[in-house]
Amino acid sequence: xxxxxxxxxxxxxxxxxxxxxxxxxxxxxxxxxxxxxxxxxxxxxxxxxxxxxxxxxxxxxxxxxxxxxxxxxxxxxxxxxxxxxxxxxxxxxxxxxxxxxxxxxxxxxxxxxxxxxxxxxxxxxxxxxxxxxxxxxxxxxxxxxxxxxxxxxxxxxxxxxxxxxxxxxxxxxxxxxxxxxxxxxxxxxxxxxxxxxxxxxxxxxxxxxxxxxxxxxx
Amino acid sequence: xxxxxxxxxxxxxxxxxxxxxxxxxxxxxxxxxxxxxxxxxxxxxxxxxxxxxxxxxxxxxxxxxxxxxxxxxxxxxxxxxxxxxxxxxxxxxxxxxxxxxxxxxxxxxxxxxxxxxxxxxxxxxxxxxxxxxxxxxxxxxxxxxxxxxxxxxxxxxxxxxxxxxxxxxxxxxxxxxxxxxxxxxxxxxxxxxxxxxxxxxxxxxxxxxxxxxxxxxx
DNA sequence: GTCTATAGCGAGATAGAC
DNA sequence: GTCTATCTCGCTATAGAC
Numbered sequence: 001x002x003x004x005x006x007x008x009x010x011x012x013x014x015x016x017x018x019x020x021x022x023x024x025x026x027x028x029x030x031x032x033x034x035x036x037x038x039x040x041x042x043x044x045x046x047x048x049x050x051x052x053x054x055x056x057x058x059x060x061x062x063x064x065x066x067x068x069x070x071x072x073x074x075x076x077x078x079x080x081x082x083x084x085x086x087x088x089x090x091x092x093x094x095x096x097x098x099x100x101x102x103x104x105x106x107x108x109x110x111x112x113x114x115x116x117x118x119x120x121x122x123x124x125x126x127x128x129x130x131x132x133x134x135x136x137x138x139x140x141x142x143x144x145x146x147x148x149x150x151x152x153x154x155x156x157x158x159x160x161x162x163x164x165x166x167x168x169x170x171x172x173x174x175x176x177x178x179x180x181x182x183x184x185x186x187x188x189x190x191x192x193x194x195x196x197x198x199x200x201x202x203x204x205x206x207x208x209x210x211x212x213x214x215x216x217x218x
Numbered sequence: 219x220x221x222x223x224x225x226x227x228x229x230x231x232x233x234x235x236x237x238x239x240x241x242x243x244x245x246x247x248x249x250x251x252x253x254x255x256x257x258x259x260x261x262x263x264x265x266x267x268x269x270x271x272x273x274x275x276x277x278x279x280x281x282x283x284x285x286x287x288x289x290x291x292x293x294x295x296x297x298x299x300x301x302x303x304x305x306x307x308x309x310x311x312x313x314x315x316x317x318x319x320x321x322x323x324x325x326x327x328x329x330x331x332x333x334x335x336x337x338x339x340x341x342x343x344x345x346x347x348x349x350x351x352x353x354x355x356x357x358x359x360x361x362x363x364x365x366x367x368x369x370x371x372x373x374x375x376x377x378x379x380x381x382x383x384x385x386x387x388x389x390x391x392x393x394x395x396x397x398x399x400x401x402x403x404x405x406x407x408x409x410x411x412x413x414x415x416x417x418x419x420x421x422x423x424x425x426x427x428x429x430x431x432x433x434x435x436x
Numbered sequence: 437g438t439c440t441a442t443a444g445c446g447a448g449a450t451a452g453a454c
Numbered sequence: 455g456t457c458t459a460t461c462t463c464g465c466t467a468t469a470g471a472c
Binding site: 026027028029030031032118121122124125126127128130131134135139142158159160162163164165166167168169170171172173174175177178179180181182183184185186189190197198201202204205206207208209210211212213 | 244245246247248249250336339340342343344345346348349352353357360376377378380381382383384385386387388389390391392393395396397398399400401402403404407408415416419420422423424425426427428429430431
């Protein structure tokens with residue numbers, strides 16, 4: 001399982017670089033981050049970044065790829081586990097299998113996962129990166145989820161499933177991006193980093209949306 | 219010489235600059251866009267940008283502000299119009315009042331509105347801009363919508379309303395960002411710029427979500 | 437209002453010593 | 455593997471001619 005590993009204070013230099021880059025890319029986006037800033041953040045010499053990862057682009061790709069693999073594994077494992085209990089998988093369990101790994105990532109001690117979630121939101125909503133990186137790294141597992149959804153919602157039009165998946169992806173992105181916007185908006189009533197609460201509301205919200213648009217459950 | 223060059227179909231120079239900046243910021247984000255690129259895109263001299271708008275930051279603020287005003291007016295007008303028919307306003311009408319102006323903006327001939335929607339998505343999901351710009355320009359009208367939602371869903375906890383509003387905002391952002399991701403994802407079955415279809419599915423999706431999380435309708 | 441020219445800075449990348 | 459040093463480029467911003 002791709003559980004977030006707690007790291008010792010040091011770590012290898014290349015890992016330090018990836019962590020620092022992840023943190024900065026997540027917050028500022030690709031273009032606002034200079035390799036010099038990454039080097040400073042990682043407390044590493046500038047030239048070392050080039051040595052390990054090549055050009056800036058490749059560093060970004062590597063950062064994005066690193067946890068995408070783990071996230072996909074966790075999601076597919078959750079889906080398989082749900083299927084083992086009940087086949088076809090009930091809608092709510094599918095949504096949970098999709099969202100739960102992110103929630104766990106956010107709740108984990110490894111701050112890197114929180115950063116990665118923000119990075120995911122950035123990439124997902126970017127016209128530049130979105131169609132390229134999301135498709136490259138998440139289309140395979142996504143297809144498995146759409147199949148499961150189709151089985152749970154047999155009356156659904158295929159296109160409607162994709163649209164609803166898309167809405168879920170958007171709600172998830174903004175939520176786990178943890179921008180702090182909802183804190184300001186609600187006057188402190190809601191907290192952007194209160195993932196348990198967010199998760200507990202997002203699941204029924206999304207489930208109800210799928211049911212309404214994609215017809216009755218099996 | 220320093221004479222205004224004649225241009226067919228061109229507006230004032232400052233408007234040309236704003237349109238060009240909007241288009242580029244929407245697609246590439248703030249940091250990837252250079253003032254030189256804006257000047258090139260607007261077919262205008264670089265120094266003119268500074269003359270009209272000052273520093274790059276201020277140009278960005280101006281671009282963001284320009285249509286925020288209009289969007290807010292349209293939304294509030296739609297809300298008032300719905301209230302004139304029925305008070306309290308039914309949930310679905312509230313959601314429509316919120317989303318419809320964006321859909322109309324997307325469907326309009328003015329390509330600038332499409333760009334602006336993508337810009338909104340960028341700002342909304344950005345940890346840097348989100349809490350600042352969204353709050354500054356959209357919190358007032360947002361409050362009116364939350365009040366209307368509270369009236370339509372009298373059993374709802376206040377915090378739940380904010381969370382659901384947040385999910386709606388996320389789904390909307392990704393959809394109207396028009397990244398093309400869903401095109402790739404669905405293998406061409408859905409089109410990112412088919413806003414009518416997106417809108418027709420997003421409304422029931424969001425309405426059902428609100429109902430499920432925020433209790434039964436009045 | 438418009439444009440030329442440039443100051444002043446910091447970026448990405450890499451060659452080569454150790 | 456690590457770091458020093460540097461090359462080359464393009465950026466923002468602005469002063470000043472027209």
